Amino acid sequence: MKIAHLMFASAALFAALPLSAEEAATEYPSPLEIVAAAKAEEWVAIAPSDLLVMELAADAKGKARRVVIQLMPAPFSQGWVGNIRKLAAAKFWDGTSINRVQDNYVVQWGDATEKKALPERLVIVDAKDYVTPDWPGKDWIFAQADGRPDAYAAAHGFNNGWPLAQGREGLWPVHCYGMVGVGRGMSPDTGSGAELYTVIGHAPRHLDRNIALVGRVIEGIEHLSSLPRGTGPLGFYEKEEERVPINSIRRGDEITNVPVFEYLSTESTSFAAYADARANRRDPFFIKPAGGADICNIPVPVRRKAP
Amino acid sequence: MKIAHLMFASAALFAALPLSAEEAATEYPSPLEIVAAAKAEEWVAIAPSDLLVMELAADAKGKARRVVIQLMPAPFSQGWVGNIRKLAAAKFWDGTSINRVQDNYVVQWGDATEKKALPERLVIVDAKDYVTPDWPGKDWIFAQADGRPDAYAAAHGFNNGWPLAQGREGLWPVHCYGMVGVGRGMSPDTGSGAELYTVIGHAPRHLDRNIALVGRVIEGIEHLSSLPRGTGPLGFYEKEEERVPINSIRRGDEITNVPVFEYLSTESTSFAAYADARANRRDPFFIKPAGGADICNIPVPVRRKAP
Numbered sequence: 001m002k003i004a005h006l007m008f009a010s011a012a013l014f015a016a017l018p019l020s021a022e023e024a025a026t027e028y029p030s031p032l033e034i035v036a037a038a039k040a041e042e043w044v045a046i047a048p049s050d051l052l053v054m055e056l057a058a059d060a061k062g063k064a065r066r067v068v069i070q071l072m073p074a075p076f077s078q079g080w081v082g083n084i085r086k087l088a089a090a091k092f093w094d095g096t097s098i099n100r101v102q103d104n105y106v107v108q109w110g111d112a113t114e115k116k117a118l119p120e121r122l123v124i125v126d127a128k129d130y131v132t133p134d135w136p137g138k139d140w141i142f143a144q145a146d147g148r149p150d151a152y153a154a155a156h157g158f159n160n161g162w163p164l165a166q167g168r169e170g171l172w173p174v175h176c177y178g179m180v181g182v183g184r185g186m187s188p189d190t191g192s193g194a195e196l197y198t199v200i201g202h203a204p205r206h207l208d209r210n211i212a213l214v215g216r217v218i219e220g221i222e223h224l225s226s227l228p229r230g231t232g233p234l235g236f237y238e239k240e241e242e243r244v245p246i247n248s249i250r251r252g253d254e255i256t257n258v259p260v261f262e263y264l265s266t267e268s269t270s271f272a273a274y275a276d277a278r279a280n281r282r283d284p285f286f287i288k289p290a291g292g293a294d295i296c297n298i299p300v301p302v303r304r305k306a307p
Numbered sequence: 308m309k310i311a312h313l314m315f316a317s318a319a320l321f322a323a324l325p326l327s328a329e330e331a332a333t334e335y336p337s338p339l340e341i342v343a344a345a346k347a348e349e350w351v352a353i354a355p356s357d358l359l360v361m362e363l364a365a366d367a368k369g370k371a372r373r374v375v376i377q378l379m380p381a382p383f384s385q386g387w388v389g390n391i392r393k394l395a396a397a398k399f400w401d402g403t404s405i406n407r408v409q410d411n412y413v414v415q416w417g418d419a420t421e422k423k424a425l426p427e428r429l430v431i432v433d434a435k436d437y438v439t440p441d442w443p444g445k446d447w448i449f450a451q452a453d454g455r456p457d458a459y460a461a462a463h464g465f466n467n468g469w470p471l472a473q474g475r476e477g478l479w480p481v482h483c484y485g486m487v488g489v490g491r492g493m494s495p496d497t498g499s500g501a502e503l504y505t506v507i508g509h510a511p512r513h514l515d516r517n518i519a520l521v522g523r524v525i526e527g528i529e530h531l532s533s534l535p536r537g538t539g540p541l542g543f544y545e546k547e548e549e550r551v552p553i554n555s556i557r558r559g560d561e562i563t564n565v566p567v568f569e570y571l572s573t574e575s576t577s578f579a580a581y582a583d584a585r586a587n588r589r590d591p592f593f594i595k596p597a598g599g600a601d602i603c604n605i606p607v608p609v610r611r612k613a614p
Contacts, residue, residue, distance in 0.1 A: 103533075150457070152600075152601070177411050187594045203601070205597060206586075222410045225536075226410075279458075285494060287494045289513075290515065294509075294512065
């Protein structure tokens with residue numbers, strides 16, 4: 001497994017170049033322009049079996065609301081991910097609801113009654129699985145934005161399409177906007193996977209290594225992030241009629257008419273250029289490139305594959 | 308002017324103590340519990356003249372929607388803040404609207420027609436005012452979370468109730484969730500203050516030193532963050548009927564029935580304990596304290612003052 005090494009060029013270097021506005025516009029494409037220009041072979045298709053498709057009840061105007069989640073690949077969180085596959089196959093979430101919307105934090109869904117029977121053979125996963133030990137024979141290097149790692153880990157970077165952090169005990173996925181995690185009670189409970197949440201605010205990285213991350217929303221997060229905030233403690237809805245019904249959650253290979261999604265390989269040349277541009281905005285709007293970027297400010301590009 | 312020095316105690320130190328769950332609960336209050344226990348004299352009242360009160364049109368259920376903004380104090384952004392005071396006094400925003408809601412980014416408001424006459428005597432502010440030069444005779448020290456500064460600046464910390472970053476050229480306020488900034492066109496335009504936005508997603512810190520920050524939302528941000536996302540480029544609403552009307556924006560001292568707000572002094576003992584707890588969650592839910600925190604994950608506590 002190889003980890004992309006992100007070289008963040010020095011902002012000072014570019015500031016020293018005497019470019020006119022027109023030259024700068026040509027010379028320095030925006031992050032979106034870099035992604036748009038990436039070669040077809042730099043994109044990686046996501047297997048339908050790694051998708052969860054959530055159909056919410058239609059909105060007040062009768063419009064369908066679909067949220068698509070990509071499940072996290074091995075070696076991360078596979079105990080919980082396996083449970084989630086079983087829960088989807090058992091149609092556990094059909095008829096459950098969105099129960100909590102806390103501003104600048106999370107949207108959470110599951111069985112509000114807490115009485116619905118779980119499918120058989122779910123596994124109990126240990127908290128040690130929040131972190132994956134270093135792989136032997138590693139040849140990867142993590143990103144260090146101009147020698148400025150983030151506040152939560154010794155190092156961070158991307159591998160296989162996912163944002164990761166690293167410490168002495170190993171590697172772990174990080175709580176960026178849109179990441180999906182497993183709700184749980186007080187530790188040492190780590191949750192079954194029946195109760196899930198997604199991040200709708202500033203990255204709550206203090207949850208890293210404290211809750212299992214199992215995926216990320218890749219389409220339709222606006223159907224969750226724009227829901228009315230709950231007025232109860234922790235943003236839970238206080239009245240049953242406030243809860244948004246979930247019609248169904250299925251794996252992408254269990255249903256038809258799911259488009260193919262693909263992500264920009266984090267090992268690609270275009271991703272490296274994109275990450276550098278996110279850290280050093282030199283497109284014409286910008287006056288002062290930052291010279292670095294928080295890993296959660298470098299969202300991995302995901303799109304529908306052209307038919 | 309004094310900058311709070313935040314000492315982040317080592318997480319390892321605490322992990323080594325053999326505490327039962329009950330002892331831990333007593334020993335390590337949560338950030339919210341620390342704030343709730345702060346002394347009355349650690350809170351600083353915000354002058355009504357430093358508030359902007361935005362009244363949106365009532366929602367679909369007829370419920371009033373009020374958003375309260377605290378304007379940024381000297382020495383930051385005072386050219387734009389002065390313009391904003393004049394715009395409020397001239398009732399410029401009455402009858403304007405929320406025009407843009409971009410997921411995980413910003414909500415923006417102002418005159419959608421771009422034809423409304425601005426009040427007289429607005430000043431044009433130079434981009435150099437995005438940064439305030441170091442003050443001479445300084446005796447402040449910035450926070451360094453366990454030697455892990457953030458990815459966007461050499462140092463960061465809090466002063467006078469606001470999150471700040473520091474580089475060779477001086478100090479600047481940072482783009483955290485809820486911060487309010489001045490929309491502008493292509494540089495070198497810096498905007499008048501008539502077009503404003505607030506952050507509703509992961510901190511877009513690449514905008515620091517590229518756009519003027521003039522305040523923060525201290526109450527009612529959910530009325531903005533839960534609005535439907537715009538479907539046009541950059542999240543602009545495509546149809547006029549999607550725009551949310553702004554009935555009025557007034558300074559807090561121009562109207563009655565505005566409660567008094569207060570923030571927890573960032574120079575107080577309780578704020579230091581709160582920030583440390585945000586960086587090292589040891590309350591019972593947590594298994595692994597992070598050992599550091601992004602400055603935007605330490606929101607300055609603001610509340611209504613008890614009558």
